[in-house]
Each structure stands twice: as C-alpha cells, then as structure tokens.
Amino acid sequence: MEKPDELFKKLKSFSEPELQKEILKHGKFIKANKGDILVREGQYLNFLPIVIEGLLRVYQENDDREILLYYVGPEQTCMMSLSAAYFDYYSTANGIAIEPTEILVLPAHLIAEWQLKYPSWNRFIIKTFKSRYDELLAAFGNVAFKPIHVRVKEYLFAYQKNNRSSKVSISHQNLANELGTTRVVISRILKQFEKENLIKLHRGYIELKT
Amino acid sequence: MEKPDELFKKLKSFSEPELQKEILKHGKFIKANKGDILVREGQYLNFLPIVIEGLLRVYQENDDREILLYYVGPEQTCMMSLSAAYFDYYSTANGIAIEPTEILVLPAHLIAEWQLKYPSWNRFIIKTFKSRYDELLAAFGNVAFKPIHVRVKEYLFAYQKNNRSSKVSISHQNLANELGTTRVVISRILKQFEKENLIKLHRGYIELKT
DNA sequence: AAATGTGTGTATCAAAAGATACATTTGAGA
DNA sequence: TCTCAAATGTATCTTTTGATACACACATTT
Structure with missing residues (x-):
C-alpha cells in the first residue's frame, strides 16, 4: 500500500483529482513475486491490473512452445482485462511477473463507467x-514474413537500444520463448x-x- | 447517397437520433469498385470509413507476399483509421475493396468527440x-504455431461454416495471399x-x- | 568436493517451406 | 473461333526449421 501522492507520481496518466479519489476508494494493491503467474489462458477476468512498479510478461502457449505478446510495464495495463470490462471475456493469454511487481487492481465494471466521466481515464483506455x-x-508481420535469424538480430538490437547496453542479458532458452521457437535453433x-x-x-x- | 431510414436500418449500432443527425450532417458517402485500393501502408489517415454494404480486405504486404489481417463488412470499420482519431497516425496496412462497396466516411476528429456524447458510439468504438x-x-497464434497445411484446412472449414456452402470460391493464389505463403505451396x-x-x-x- | 540444475555446443536426421521453372488447362473476351 | 491471361499441375532443388540426443561447462548449495 502506498501514500497517495507517491502513487500518482508514478501514475501520471490519471491527473484528475476526482479520478484519483475513485482509484483510491476502489482499488486494491497487490504485490507479485518474480515468477508469479497472474493470469492464465481461459481464465475469466473481472478485474483490471495496472502495473505500478515492475514488469509483467504476457505470452501465448502451445504445447511445449511459447511466444511473447508484450510486456506490461509501469503505468500500463493489459488488453485481456480491458476487454473483460465491456464484454464477457476470458483471457486468451498468460501473464507472469518477471520482476517483483506492484499492481493496482480495479474492478472491471468501473472501467466503462469512468471512461465517460474522466477524460484522462478515457485516453488511457484508448491508448x-x-x-x-x-x-x-x-509482431504478426515479423512472424509472418521474417526468417528467425532476422528476428533474432532485431530482438538483440532492440534490446540494446532500450537498455542502452551492449550486454543482452538473456538465456538462449528465454530468447527462444520470446520468438516462438526452440533453444537449439x-x-x-x-x-x-x-x-x-x-x-x-x-x-x-x-x-x-557493433 | 441513401435515404436516412434506409441507412440506419443497415447501421443498427447507431440508434440514438442525435447521433444519427450528426452522422448525416458530417458524413460523406462514397462508392468503391471491386479492386479499388482505399488505404495504403504509410498513408496518413484523417477519416473513418464505415462500411454500409460490401466488403473490404485489410492486409499487410512484404516484397512479393501478402497476408490477410481482417475483413471489414457492413457496420464495421477498421483499426488504422480509428487510431488516427486519437493520435497522429498513418496506416500500417492496406485496404482494398473486394466487392462493390458503399462507405460512410466520417472526419476523424469527430470520433473522440462523439465517444463522450453518445454511448452507442462509444460501444461501437470499443467493440x-x-x-x-x-x-x-x-491469427498471430496460428502463424506462430501451426504449420501451413493445418491453417489451410482451418481456412477451408471456416469458409464453409460462414458461407454454408461446400464450394470454396477462391484461387490458389488468393488463398496463398490470405495465409501469407506462395501459390506453389x-x-x-x-x-x-x-x-x-x-x-x-x-x-x-x-x-x-465432408 | 559432490550434487544439482541450468546453460551452452553441436551432430544427425527429418520435415516443412520456399524458389524456380515449365507445361497444361480453362474461361473470357476480341 | 482464336487469343490471351489466369489458374493449375508438377518436378527439382535448396534452405529453413524442427526434433532428438548427448556432452560439457558453470554456478550454487550442501
């Protein structure tokens, strides 16, 4: 649990005082440890998780392989839950914490409500x-058209760019999981x-x- | 150009009279012939096309290959333009009419405006x-995990289901374009x-x- | 030091997919 | 009817990717 002013320093998207009050009133704060699985494919969702600190990894699975969909970093949320607010919905992906992660959890039914009341909330949703x-x-274009060695190269350079480091800290197995292939490849x-x-x-x- | 009552019989999503008035006031109606390319990759968008009658095909291109993203049928619109309403944006896909198609074109800036005013419009956007x-x-899951012969089989059966017909009217080349591969394959x-x-x-x- | 788990190197084989080339068939329109 | 473009059939070859198996290296814990 956080001090409100601390919290909204981190969640700058929600600038309206009224919205902030609502968030504090209805939101719950949870902490996930590295490796905690938060959402599983097929699971019904009635909450919206917004990451305050840390990192979630959202991916699809198939037999023994998996492929990255996206990461959810601070001030971000995931698609699956967002959809659940408007339609009966279950997740079509898995979500796992890959760092110790602090999460603000909101009841799904509020999403649509707030959307009409608070412009900053609406922007957040649409964005x-x-x-x-x-x-x-x-990602789809890449998988459909690019051979794996190109995707590996792009992954490495993207990592370098994002982290301003030439050391890409990832194992071969995890890299395979990001790209949807196997370790040997x-x-x-x-x-x-x-x-x-x-x-x-x-x-x-x-x-x-380079 | 249509008679208003005819039009909103086709566009049932927009039930509010006020919204209907606005649509008639600001919308333009265009007709596209089969084969007309409406949107190209890289093109800036400042309008939202809503299909009244007919069918658009939205796809990505890469060198000599292409792959289907989705179709836009009656009462539907496309993602690219929708995004353009909220952010400066250009298309990352191509759109082509594959039937004679009637389209309602709305200025992009109205999308966000109406969203707050008309619940039925907001539902349409979110949906x-x-x-x-x-x-x-x-589609992503399929491309990432399933071999092409499985995707071909699924495509054929999906077509059968949608059209209630065992005759799948498509050439090998076009089927290749749907699935992102080549004709020989x-x-x-x-x-x-x-x-x-x-x-x-x-x-x-x-x-x-079968 | 021994045990253990994870990470890496690599060989072999098979299958999937793509590239190229060319022949043949068919239907639409001149 | 003739012509031509589109559609299809198919052979050959290469590349890419995947599956399996096993050895070894390294780090951590006991």
Missing part, C-alpha cells in the same frame, strides 16, 4: 487499445552470428559488437 | 478495438488433401467433401 494493437501487428543462429563477428557469446548474456 | 484485437491475436497442400479424399479441386473453387 492502451491502440498501442497493444500496434505491437501485436508488428537459437543457439545455432547465435553461433553463426558469432562467426560473423557480430556478437560474442557468454553464459547468461550476449555481447553485441 | 471495434476489441474484436479486431481478438482476430489479430488468433498451396497447390501442393491442396493436391495432398485431394489424395486424402478431403476435397475435390476445380478451377476457381474447391469442393469440400
């Missing part, structure tokens, strides 16, 4: 819909990149050489 | 966001299905035998 859609569309491709002198492989991380 | 997202998510798979006595091939259509 979430839009940006999640864009992300998914980009990733190891093979990375080894090839190393031969081309693009990267250097280490245990637990990959060093980019 | 569009949600259902387009769901479709894309399903499709022909090969279909021929295999024919050997397994699942279908019978004809010029211009495929007959399902």
